[in-house]
Amino acid sequence: MNDAVDVALRLLIVFAVFLTFPLIIGQTEHKVMAHMQGRLGPMYAGGFHGWAQLVADGVKFVQKEDVVPAGADRRVFQLAPAVALLPYLLVLLAIPIGPGEGAVGQVLDAGIFFVLAVMGVGVLGSLMAGWASANKFSLLGGLRTAAQLLAYELPMLLAAASVAMAAGTVSLPGIVHAFQWWWLPWQIVGAIVFFVAGLAELQRPPFDMPVADSEIIFGAYTEYTGLRFALFLLAEYAGIVVLCGLTTVLFLGGWHGPWGAEGLGWLWTLLKTAVLAFVVIWLRVTHPRLRADQLQKFSWTLLVPLSLAQIALTGIVKVVIS
Amino acid sequence: MSIAAASPGFLSPTGVEIAFLLVGLVTFGAALVTVTTRQLVHAALWLVVALGGLAVEYLLLTAEFIAWVQVLIYVGSVVVLLLFGLMLTKAPIGRSPDADSGNRWAALLVAGAAAAALVWVVVDAFRTTWIDLDGAAVGTTKVTGESLFQNWVLPFEALSVLLLAALVGAIVLSRKAKADAAASSRAPQERGDQGADRSEDRNTDRSAQEGAR
Numbered sequence: 001m002n003d004a005v006d007v008a009l010r011l012l013i014v015f016a017v018f019l020t021f022p023l024i025i026g027q028t029e030h031k032v033m034a035h036m037q038g039r040l041g042p043m044y045a046g047g048f049h050g051w052a053q054l055v056a057d058g059v060k061f062v063q064k065e066d067v068v069p070a071g072a073d074r075r076v077f078q079l080a081p082a083v084a085l086l087p088y089l090l091v092l093l094a095i096p097i098g099p100g101e102g103a104v105g106q107v108l109d110a111g112i113f114f115v116l117a118v119m120g121v122g123v124l125g126s127l128m129a130g131w132a133s134a135n136k137f138s139l140l141g142g143l144r145t146a147a148q149l150l151a152y153e154l155p156m157l158l159a160a161a162s163v164a165m166a167a168g169t170v171s172l173p174g175i176v177h178a179f180q181w182w183w184l185p186w187q188i189v190g191a192i193v194f195f196v197a198g199l200a201e202l203q204r205p206p207f208d209m210p211v212a213d214s215e216i217i218f219g220a221y222t223e224y225t226g227l228r229f230a231l232f233l234l235a236e237y238a239g240i241v242v243l244c245g246l247t248t249v250l251f252l253g254g255w256h257g258p259w260g261a262e263g264l265g266w267l268w269t270l271l272k273t274a275v276l277a278f279v280v281i282w283l284r285v286t287h288p289r290l291r292a293d294q295l296q297k298f299s300w301t302l303l304v305p306l307s308l309a310q311i312a313l314t315g316i317v318k319v320v321i322s
Numbered sequence: 323m324s325i326a327a328a329s330p331g332f333l334s335p336t337g338v339e340i341a342f343l344l345v346g347l348v349t350f351g352a353a354l355v356t357v358t359t360r361q362l363v364h365a366a367l368w369l370v371v372a373l374g375g376l377a378v379e380y381l382l383l384t385a386e387f388i389a390w391v392q393v394l395i396y397v398g399s400v401v402v403l404l405l406f407g408l409m410l411t412k413a414p415i416g417r418s419p420d421a422d423s424g425n426r427w428a429a430l431l432v433a434g435a436a437a438a439a440l441v442w443v444v445v446d447a448f449r450t451t452w453i454d455l456d457g458a459a460v461g462t463t464k465v466t467g468e469s470l471f472q473n474w475v476l477p478f479e480a481l482s483v484l485l486l487a488a489l490v491g492a493i494v495l496s497r498k499a500k501a502d503a504a505a506s507s508r509a510p511q512e513r514g515d516q517g518a519d520r521s522e523d524r525n526t527d528r529s530a531q532e533g534a535r
Contacts (some may be wrong), residue, residue, distance in 0.1 A: 073415045076367065110463045113390035120398025127405045131363055134415050139386065146406035153399065153404075170463050 010106070011093075018089050022237030023054045030054075031280045034190035036285045055232075064226035071134035072223065080132060081224070081231035084125025087118045088238040096173045098255050098266040111172035112160055115246060119201065122235065123149045126210070129232070130220035141219020144210035145291065148200055151299040152179035152207075156186045156197035156302075158307035159190040162314045183253070186317060190253035190310040193303050195276070198243040200299070202236060205281060209295060234285045244276035245269070252276075338455060341384045349375030360417040366404045373397050384453060385461030 016123020027042075030053060034041025046052025068077055093106050094114055105299040108114050123145060164170045166187060200207035211219040221232050248254055252272045256264025289300065335343075352371035359365050373396040380389035423429070453460060470478060 071415065073363075076363070108386070108392050110387045113387065113394060117390045117394035117398055120394060120402075123402065124397070124405075125404065127409070128367070131405070131409055131413070139409060139412070143406065143409050144403055146409065149402055150399070150406070157394075166442070 004292065007039075015089070015090050017241075018092055018238060021241045022234055025277050025281075026054050026233075026237050027051065027238055028277070029284070032278065032281045033285050034272050036282075039193065061226055061230035066226045066228060067223070069134055073132040073134070076128050076132035077223075078228070080125045080129035081228045081235070082120055082125070083128060085235040087093070087122035087230050088235060090118050091115045091242045092238075094172060095242070095249055096176060096254065097245075097269040099173075099177070107173060108171065110170050112164055112170045112175070112250070115172070115242075116157060116160060116182050118241065119239075120149070120153060122239070123201065125235070126220045129224065133220070133223040135223050137216040137218075137222045138220050140216050141210050141222070144216075145203065145220060147292070148203070148207065148210055148295060150204070152197040152200040152303070153298050155193050155299060155303035155307045156201065158311060159194035159197065160250060162190040162307065162310045163187055165311065165314045165318060172249055175248055176256070180258055181252040181253070181256070184251075187251055187310070187314070189306055191247060191316075193253065193307045193310065195243070195247050197299070197303060198247065199283070200295070202239040202243060202317075204240070205284040206290050207295065208289055209292060212289060240277055240280050241273070244273045244280065247276055248272040338382055342379060345375050345378045345382070349379065360419075360422070362413040362418055363408055363415075366401060366408060369404070370397055370401050373401070378462075382460065384455065385466070387459065387463040387466045421535070 031041045031049070042050030042053035044050055045056045067076055091114075094108050094111050096107075126145045127142050130138045130140075130145065133139075163175060163183075166183060167175040169175060169178065203210050211221065216222075221229060224232060248269055253268075254272075255268050257265070257268040349372050350369045352375060354367040356365050356372055361370065373392065377389045377392040377397075380386075380392060
């Protein structure tokens with residue numbers, strides 16, 4: 001009985017995080033982008049600095065009509081948002097935020113493989129949406145999504161493999177337990193490659209060519225309305241939470257900090273995740289969109305060699321110190 | 323209870339065994355739909371279900387590492403590559419009238435023979451092997467890694483060489499196509515052609531890399 005309550009409680013907490021954190025990041029994006037561009041951003045909804053803007057947006061999305069185009073493949077079209085969103089919920093289950101047994105939804109033996117595998121599944125949602133919409137812009141968006149994913153999954157995996165080599169384990173809590181402060185300079189190249197490749201997988205600017213709203217009208221999501229469109233947006237922001245959390249856990253030492261790692265470790269995790277999320281927003285405001293050929297070139301001629309070099313460096317240091 | 327634990331049989335299945343059977347049925351059904359449906363993209367999506375079902379089976383057999391790698395490679399990369407190809411060739415929504423082959427009976431025969439051989443080998447090899455679900459996990463990353471790099475290093479390295487050969491072969495083939503295209507269309511269009519070929523080159527290269535993983 002106790003076990004069942006424990007499991008239910010964990011699932012509930014992870015679900016609550018899944019529902020609130022993306023909204024917090026979305027609201028932060030509104031405000032940070034506005035201030036970086038010399039605007040105020042949302043100011044009215046909810047009274048204090050427009051804090052309830054996304055709640056209002058949610059209400060608006062729910063009220064809109066759910067349209068499925070006549071030529072579309074109905075079932076695939078309707079299923080796509082769920083396929084895009086659910087993987088991020090599953091990934092959140094495996095990310096540890098503190099050192100204790102109770103600070104992770106579910107301890108997995110091969111956690112790093114689990115999170116990367118399940119994150120890869122999320123992209124199927126965009127592909128299904130792009131194909132099933134029966135729209136040329138959507139098809140282009142789907143194609144660009146697939147091309148981008150194929151290019152950026154390899155450096156991401158290699159960077160993650162480097163940190164797994166350094167820790168000697170593929171379990172996420174195990175990696176953070178093994179973390180030492182000098183890993184930061186040691187793995188910094190891998191960290192940057194992982195973060196950048198993750199951004200590309202999430203299709204965040206400057207890698208937002210698959211959803212480029214000014215060229216192909218939001219790509220795979222062109223035909224979506226109402227709640228299903230909102231689910232795709234939620235998937236994007238949940239993806240930011242997952243990517244920043246993973247980068248924190250793998251490369252920035254998770255709950256380790258200059259002090260208070262035992263009791264307040266989870267605060268360090270959240271703080272690092274929040275700083276990374278800020279960087280994601282910052283990049284969106286400051287960088288122009290990359291072209292298709294630039295994207296591919298960036299991945300194959302820069303990120304892949306860098307991640308391979310990082311693996312070599314990890315191996316050499318590991319052999320020297322052992 | 324003690325008798326059942328001493329010699330497990332088929333007559334009083336545990337929950338895990340029932341789940342294994344049900345997931346197996348779903349996987350089998352999805353695989354059947356994959357090869358019989360007339361809608362190309364649906365076939366690819368049913369393939370996702372079949373491969374995912376296989377991953378769940380691995381999980382139920384306590385092989386966690388293999389299960390996640392299965393999802394990572396097959397669902398995350400191979401199916402994405404398939405869908406990419408289908409989208410590039412503008413797979414139609416709805417039935418494709420030509421999505422049928424005169425070879426289907428031969429294909430069924432080969433598939434049936436391959437399945438029979440595999441089932442026979444697996445049953446013959448593991449007939450009396452039972453996984454103790456309550457004891458130490460036998461399929462963890464540690465166990466898999468130790469077994470792979472102690473007992474099976476030679477096949478592992480042979481596979482690496484094979485994949486490397488495939489990679490080099492793909493690059494050579496795409497280079498040859500490029501040289502042919504350059505030879506057939508001279509002068510004015512040369513620059514554009516080379517650009518197109520270069521991107522094609524990159525595509526092949528990429529798929530080869532995917533394969534190597």
